[in-house]
Amino acid sequence: MTIPSATPSPKGAHLVPTVPPTLIEPVQYLLCDADGNLFPSEEPAFDASTEVTNAFLASVGIDRRYTADELRHAATGRNFRSTALTLAAEAGVPDVDVEPWVAEERRAVTEHLGTTLRPHGPTLDALGALAGPLQLAAVSSSALSRLAACFTATGLDELIPPARRYSAEDSLPVPTSKPDPAVYRHACAALGIAPEQGLAVEDAVAGVRSAVGAGCPTVGNLLFVLPEERAARAEALLAAGALTVVESWQELADLVLAVLAGRPHADDALTGAAR
Structure with missing residues (x-):
C-alpha cells in the first residue's frame, strides 16, 4: 500500500495529509491500539x-x-x-x-x-457508532491480562470482547513489541482480512510504525496525549506514516462514517482532519 504524501500547510501549522476515501471504503475492521488510545492509561x-x-x-x-x-x-x-x-x-x-x-x-x-481507570463516555459513544458498520478489535503491545483489567474498568468489554484482542506479548509464538509489525500481521490473519481492510488507530510513533509496516492504513489519535505534547506528537505520527491525525474518537467516527455512508464531500472532510 502506498501512503499518500503530506501536503504542506502554512508555516507553523501541522502538515495536512490527503486521505482519499478509497483507502477507507475497503475497511471492515477498526484495529485499536489500547493504552493511551482507548483509555488514558x-x-x-x-x-x-x-x-x-x-x-x-x-x-x-x-x-x-x-x-x-x-x-x-x-x-x-x-x-x-x-x-x-x-x-x-x-x-x-x-x-x-x-x-x-x-x-x-x-x-x-x-x-x-x-x-x-474509569469509563470515558464520549469514547464509548463514538466506538458504539463505529461498531455499526465496522467490527472492532484491539491490537496492543500489552499483555492480555492487563487489557482485560483495563477493558473491564473502562466499560469496553462488550465492544471489544476477549476473542478480538491481540497482544504482542501473549498472542504471538515469540513475544515482541511494537514497532515490530508482527502483532498487526497476526491480527489481520486471525480476523481473516487483508491489511488494507483494517484501519489502525494509534497514539504512539511505535504503534504507527507497527501498523504501517504491516500494510494497514493508520490514523493518529491525540485524545489522551498531554496538551503540551500534542503538536509535536501530531508531527511525529504523520512522519511515521499516519494518514491523518484526529483529536477524539468522535472526530474519527465522523470522518470514517461519512465515507462509509457515501456522503458527498467526505474526501474534503478527511483532508482537513489534521489540524
Whole structure:
C-alpha cells in the first residue's frame, strides 16, 4: 500500500495529509491500539512501572533511575520486556534475565490500572457508532491480562470482547513489541482480512510504525496525549506514516462514517482532519 504524501500547510501549522476515501471504503475492521488510545492509561501505568523498572536496574547493578515521566518518554508504545532489555543493553549489561521482572511489572501495572481507570463516555459513544458498520478489535503491545483489567474498568468489554484482542506479548509464538509489525500481521490473519481492510488507530510513533509496516492504513489519535505534547506528537505520527491525525474518537467516527455512508464531500472532510 502506498501512503499518500503530506501536503504542506502554512508555516507553523501541522502538515495536512490527503486521505482519499478509497483507502477507507475497503475497511471492515477498526484495529485499536489500547493504552493511551482507548483509555488514558499511559501516565498511571508508568507510575507503577517505574518502581519495578528502577528495582530491576538496581538488581543488575545499574545506577540510573527514572522518573515516571522520563520512562514514559523513553518507552511509550513498547512493552516492559523490550524496554528493560534496551535499558540494560544501553548500560552495558546485555545478558540479563528479565522474565521475573516482566511478571512483576505486569502484576503491579494491571492491579493499578484496574483500580484507577474509569469509563470515558464520549469514547464509548463514538466506538458504539463505529461498531455499526465496522467490527472492532484491539491490537496492543500489552499483555492480555492487563487489557482485560483495563477493558473491564473502562466499560469496553462488550465492544471489544476477549476473542478480538491481540497482544504482542501473549498472542504471538515469540513475544515482541511494537514497532515490530508482527502483532498487526497476526491480527489481520486471525480476523481473516487483508491489511488494507483494517484501519489502525494509534497514539504512539511505535504503534504507527507497527501498523504501517504491516500494510494497514493508520490514523493518529491525540485524545489522551498531554496538551503540551500534542503538536509535536501530531508531527511525529504523520512522519511515521499516519494518514491523518484526529483529536477524539468522535472526530474519527465522523470522518470514517461519512465515507462509509457515501456522503458527498467526505474526501474534503478527511483532508482537513489534521489540524
